[in-house]
Amino acid sequence: MIKSSENIVISVNELTKKFGDFTAVNRISFEVKESEIFGFLGANGAGKTTAIKMLIGILKPTSGKANIAGFDIYTETENVKKNIGYMSQKFSLYEDLTISENINFFGGIYGLSDDEIKNKSEELLTKLKFNEIKNNLVSSLPLGWKQKLAFSLAIFHSPKIVFLDEPTSGVDPITRRQFWDLIYEATNNGITVFVTTHYMDEAEYCNRISIMVDGEIEALDSPINLKDKFKLNSIDDIFYLLARKSKRKE
Amino acid sequence: MKQLKFFIKKEFYHILRDKRSLLILLGLPVVQLLLFGFAITTEVRNAKIVVFDNSKDNVTQQIISKIQNNKYFLIDKTIYNQSQIEEVFKEGKIRLAIIFPNNFQNDLLHNNKAQIQIIADATDPNQATTLTNYVASIVNDFQQELNQQSKIILNIKTEYRMLYNPQLKGAYSSVPGVMGMILLLISAMMTSISIVKEKETGTMEILLVSPMKPWFVVVSKVIPYFVISIINVATIILLSVFVLGMPIKGSLLLLSFSTLLYIFCALSLGILISTVADTQQAAMIISIIGLMLPVVMLSGYAFPIANMPNILQWISNIVPAKWYIIIVKSVMLKGLGFEDIFDEIIILTVMTILFLIISIKRFKVRL
Incomplete structure (x- = not known):
């Protein structure tokens, strides 16, 4: 199934996660192509984070199949992990370590050699203009800068896919824009981006988006096609229309 | 292995940059040991006493001067009147009164029998017993000297022998307790807090997504605390031997081996706590209520286990510190060997394995 088309890097089939009687994720299926920016939308509690956790191998699915970068998430977790990067909702660098120390760690x-770390960290520091402050503690940075650093570290080991779970929540619009520049740059380097977001303007930046309601995918297409299909002017309106169907309470 | 190096380096950055934790990690053992060894002690020093000598003869003078030369007592010479006795006790001015009856020397030399009355303030029964024993043993010493000099055999003989702690030194009983407590505190509490901290800040998720295996993450977090615990053991042993004058009668190797085992046990307890707690505060509360209190109350360190109700005696068996304290006392003070502490070592080993198995089970449940 996967081997037939080489440039599909994420393939999910009927993936389900139940917690007792509660079905958090209900038989979702989709594919993501290489270098694509795939937006994964849904209201709080729709099951986005649960779905992501299954894909990155820290939560065992109840049933269904998924293939990440050509590796099965049940049996080849190790290989999955080597080929993905992850940035979580919470800001997750070490605040009491300096920028350099975080990069080295x-x-x-991820098993990079000392030379690789050295070269790549110089490159990264220059790109983010962090050269002069590389020995500052991360806790002293503004939130936006931290997020940029966190993203850069999520793709530091050049993964095939990077999973971003609400990477820009709480960040000001200008920094968000800069953050998306980094995302575009990553896709230009062949990295596939799987991103969840709350901001509907960000959804427009994605190549394709899926909208999850109550654990199921209700819509999946490019933003333009979706607007045509629902005859609405913005993703925001579509999202609102679909999210209203939700029976789950937040 | 290289990953391990990066991880441990990071862990030491955390520890070294958090000055408060560092102070707890390295300073607390020293402070506690000295505090328990010197300040909070069951020994009685400079206890104020009063002596009423109604006989004022040669023998009473000799006994009084012996008492006076003793560091345990401080004779209050401002009280002369025996009718004041109740009053000064009530005011708490003195802890003990010694009364020589009339004709003390006469009675002793001619009837071979004399009495001294000792009155102690027993609001603190332990202290009262200790002081009374001190006086009795001074008098006893004097008696023996007297017997040798005069060649008249006096029949009153009381033999005092304090096993393992002849001078009833407080440090002897507190050092093993402090070792049991400190190692548990540092190994279990600090480890669990540092693991839970990663859960709380979200970095644990990032680590679990990385190719590092989960058990590898845990081992890397534990190693720095293992190193620090060893430093603390060395500090505690050096201080107890050279500052508090504790002996190590048994084998130092055996002591070190069983201490390493105890550290492992405490570390696995720390890991277990980290699988239960979701916040640093929770980890700390569980450590204090679940570990510290039992160590203080039930390990036999502060209160003798034999005097407890059956149910508490039974519970005390699951407190690892109890077994470790028995080991330390056996090896350091009694000089016993491996075969004598075999049972305790087996118990600690089984406990460690049990804690690890439960931790691994719980760790998997989360995924």
């Missing part, structure tokens, strides 16, 4: 645990 994340390079180190």
Whole structure:
């Protein structure tokens, strides 16, 4: 199924997660192509984070299949992990470590060589203009800068796919725009981006988006096609229309 | 292995930058040991006493001067009147009164029998017993000297022998307790807090998504605390031997081996706590209520286990510190060997394995 088309990097089939009687994710299926920006939308509690956690291998699905970068999420978790990057909702760098120390640490645990870490960190510091403050503690940085650093570290080991779980929540519009520049740059380098967001203007930046309601995918297409299909002017309106169907309470 | 190096380096940054934790990690053992060894002690020093000598003879003078030369007592010479006795006790001015009856020397030399009355303030029964024993043993010493000099055999003989702690030194009983407590505190509490901290800040998720295996993450977090615990053990042993004058009668190797085992046990408890707690506060509360209190109350460190109700005696068996304290006392003070502490070592080993198995089970449940 996957081998037939080489440039599909995420393939999900009937993936389900139940917590007791509660079905958090109900038989979702979709595919993501290489270098695509795939927006994963849904109201709070729709099951986005649960779905992501299954894809990145920290939550076992109840049933269904999923293939990440050509590896099965049940049996080849190790290989899945080597080929993905992840940035969570919470800001998740070490605040009491300096920028350089964070870079070295994340390079180190992904098994990069000392030379690789050195070269790539110089490159990264220059790109983010962090050269002069590389020995500052991360806790001293403004939130937006932290998020940019966190994203850069999520793709530091050049993964095939990066999963971003609401990466820009709480960040000002200008920094958000800059953040998306980084995302575009990553896709230009062949990295596939799987992103969840609350901001509907960001949804417009995605190549394709899916909208999840009550654990199921209610819509999946490019933003333009979706607007045509629902005869609405913005993703925001479509999202509102679909999210109103929700029976779950937040 | 290289990942391990990066991880441990990071862990030491955390520890070294958090000055408060560092102070707890390295300073607390020293402070506690000295505090329990010197300040909070069951020994009685400079206890104020009063002596009423109604006989004022040669023998009473000799006994009084012996008492006076003793560091345990401080004779209050402002009180002369025996009718004041109740009053000064009530005011708490003195802890003990010694009364020599009339004709003390006469009675002793001619009837071979004399009496001294000792009155102690027993509001603190332990202290009262200790002080009374001190006086009795001074008098006893004097008696023996007297017997040798005069060649008249006096029949009153009381033999005092304090096993393992002849001078009833407080440090002897508190050092093993402090070791049991400190190692548990640092190994279990600090480890669990540092693991839970990663859960709380969300970095644990990032680590679990990385190719590092979960058990590898846990091992890397535990190693720095293992190192710090060893430093603390060395500090505690050096201080107890050279500052508090504790002996190590048994094998130092055996002591070190069983201490390592105890550290492992405490570390696995820390890991277990980290699988239960979701916030640093929770980890701390569980450590204090679940570990510290039992160590203080039920390990036999502060209160003798034999005197507890059956149910508490039974519960005390699941407190690892109880077994470790028995080991330390056996090896340091009694000089016992491996075969004598075999049972305790087996118990600690089984506990460690049990904690680890439960932790692994719980760790998997989360995924």
